[in-house]
Amino acid sequence: MLRLEDDQDLAKYHFNKEIFVKHPYSRDVVGTAKFPSRCIRCFELPAVYSKYFSQHGMLIGASGDLTPQQFGRNSA
Secondary structure (H helix, E strand, C coil), rough: CCCHHHHHHHHHHHHHHCCCCCHHCCCCCCCCHHHHHHHHCHHHHHHHHHHHCCCCCCCCCCCCCCCCCCCCCCCC
C-alpha cells in the first residue's frame, strides 16, 4: 500500500478514523485490502444493474456551450 510510504496520508487516515469513529467520514476512500474479494463480478452486473438503477427519477444535467442535440435530447 502506498499509504505506508506517505506520512501525511497515513496521519490523515488515522486522524479521520479517531475523530469520526462510526461516521462514514472515518472510512477510507480507496477501500480496504479485503475489498476486491467483495467486488461485483461481470456475470453479476445485469442483476445488480436492474436492482439498483432505474430511469424513473433519474436526472442528468449539463452546463456549458452545447446544444440540446449535443446533450442527447431530440428536441429543445
